[in-house]
Amino acid sequence: MTGKAAVFLDRDGTINEQMGYINHICRFQLLPGVGEAIKRLNDADIPVVVVSNQSGLARGYFPEELLDKVHEKMHNLLAEKNAKVDAIYYCPHHPEAKEKRFREECNCRKPKPGLVLQAAEELQLDPKKSFVVGDRWSDIKTAANCGAKSILVRTGYGRGDEQYIGPDQEIQPHKKCDDLEAAVEWILQELK
Numbered sequence: 001m002t003g004k005a006a007v008f009l010d011r012d013g014t015i016n017e018q019m020g021y022i023n024h025i026c027r028f029q030l031l032p033g034v035g036e037a038i039k040r041l042n043d044a045d046i047p048v049v050v051v052s053n054q055s056g057l058a059r060g061y062f063p064e065e066l067l068d069k070v071h072e073k074m075h076n077l078l079a080e081k082n083a084k085v086d087a088i089y090y091c092p093h094h095p096e097a098k099e100k101r102f103r104e105e106c107n108c109r110k111p112k113p114g115l116v117l118q119a120a121e122e123l124q125l126d127p128k129k130s131f132v133v134g135d136r137w138s139d140i141k142t143a144a145n146c147g148a149k150s151i152l153v154r155t156g157y158g159r160g161d162e163q164y165i166g167p168d169q170e171i172q173p174h175k176k177c178d179d180l181e182a183a184v185e186w187i188l189q190e191l192k
Helices: 034-043 064-079 114-123 137-146 158-168 180-191
Strands: 007-009 048-053 087-091 131-134 149-153 175-177
Touching: 007 114, 007 180, 034 048, 034 064, 034 180, 048 114, 087 114, 114 137, 131 137, 131 180, 137 149, 137 158, 149 158, 149 180, 175 180
Parallel strands: 007 048, 007 131, 048 087, 131 149, 149 175
Antiparallel strands: none
């Protein structure tokens, strides 16, 4: 696959405060420094793509309209920092989904690579030149499953995953960072 290097970002716990399910628009809050970090990627002409599991949609905890409103709020908050994401891909599936249309074994639920591979194909990106940043070990495994470099951030569930889940995992992140700003700093160095 030929294409550009990109940064694939998990959403909850990486871009915004991890609050469990974002079942109301008021619960979506950007983490400090996220807008500035994403702007640095924008300024370096590196595509930024959000890849997110949204099982709350499958489980009926919130409607699709709310997910659209949350993503609109994210775009608006980032725009206030002159930052943008190039695309958002999410998995609405879960084996125990309330709605039958979401109840399936899919290839897009992280740690499976489907979201990254779909974005790569549609946006002419190369996962093997790219980075996946997230706060869960499922993000680290997603990176491994598509050949990208992985970064665990210690925001959201990151500290807990690092301490309690990570030590027993065969797959380890390429880098661990306190937050997205530190992760972007490392990515920009790696791409030089």
